[in-house]
Amino acid sequence: MEHSEEEVVASANELIAELNAMGHPAIFFITGNFASGKTTLAKELFSRLSFVHIIHIGIITKTIRLLCPDLLVSKFPGDGGMILNEAFRSIISSYTNSGVNAIFEGVQIDIPVVSTMPEVLGGVVLQTSEDTSSVFANRPHSHFKRHADGIRPISYPDSPIFKTIQNSINGQNQTRLETLFFLEKLLRKKISNVKE
Numbered sequence: 439m440e441h442s443e444e445e446v447v448a449s450a451n452e453l454i455a456e457l458n459a460m461g462h463p464a465i466f467f468i469t470g471n472f473a474s475g476k477t478t479l480a481k482e483l484f485s486r487l488s489f490v491h492i493i494h495i496g497i498i499t500k501t502i503r504l505l506c507p508d509l510l511v512s513k514f515p516g517d518g519g520m521i522l523n524e525a526f527r528s529i530i531s532s533y534t535n536s537g538v539n540a541i542f543e544g545v546q547i548d549i550p551v552v553s554t555m556p557e558v559l560g561g562v563v564l565q566t567s568e569d570t571s572s573v574f575a576n577r578p579h580s581h582f583k584r585h586a587d588g589i590r591p592i593s594y595p596d597s598p599i600f601k602t603i604q605n606s607i608n609g610q611n612q613t614r615l616e617t618l619f620f621l622e623k624l625l626r627k628k629i630s631n632v633k634e
Contacts, residue, residue, distance in 0.1 A: 446618045447486050453625035454488045454539060460632050464489065464539040465530070466621060467561025467600070469547035471592055474564040475605045475613065480543040482614050483621075488539055495544025498529065530555060545592065553597045559624040560599030562617050566606065599624065 441449070454464045466489070468476045480492050526546070533540045534557035542561075552558050594602070601620045605613045 443615055443618065446615070446622055450618060450622045450625060451488050453622065453629060457625060457629055457632070458488075458537070458539070460629070461537065462557060462628070462632060463534060463537045464625065465534055465555075465558050466541050466624075467547055467552060467558070468541060468543040468564065468617075469545065469549070469561060469594065469600075470564030470605075471566065472545060474566045475610060476543045476545075476564055478610070479562075479564065479605075479614060479617060480541050483617065484541060487621075489541050490538050491533070491540045493529065493533070493540055493542045495526065495542060495546045498526070499544070499546055527551065527555075530558070534558070547594075549595050549597050549600055553599055558599070559621070559628055560597070560601075562620060563594045563600055563602045564605045564613065565602055566604070 457464055466483075468480050468483075470476055477494070480494075483489065484492050526548075530542065530552070534555065547561070549563075553560075594600070596602075601616070603613050603616050
């Protein structure tokens with residue numbers, strides 16, 4: 439039987455509380471290409487679930503580049519993937535060590551590295567068509583307006599704790615629901631692993 443979105447939200451919040459009671463934070467990631475709806479999805483989840491912070495990786499990247507212009511914050515290898523540098527790993531570790539529930543969102547998520555961090559639940563990779571990205575990039579609240587033309591797609595490797603979801607202009611409710619179901623599944627798995 440398919441559960442309603444409200445039931446999945448209630449279940450996820452109960453599972454987050456259970457995980458927290460066991461001494462573990464809920465650390466969830468939303469990544470994907472530029473203008474794929476990451477920030478919108480992060481805000482929607484944050485407003486309904488027991489997360490304390492949203493960490494926008496792009497803002498951190500821009501701040502580090504501004505303060506330390508000679509520091510290589512991230513690089514684009516030939517395959518288009520992103521490599522998370524030590525600064526990001528330290529930030530993620532500080533959240534996991536302090537027990538704060540957090541959503542990390544941004545393009546600069548190194549899935550292979552994040553997947554090896556034991557406190558990380560997992561996350562979703564949002565993909566969109568070029569037309570959808572153009573619409574998302576031109577929204578008033580988009581922080582990637584300047585990238586609307588010529589956005590090059592980034593390839594993200596598969597991981598058992600990350601699910602790729604196709605986002606679309608008319609499918610954002612479905613994207614949110616798929617994400618909630620996947621998050622609930624990750625929470626159940628994490629709680630089971632902690633109990634073992």
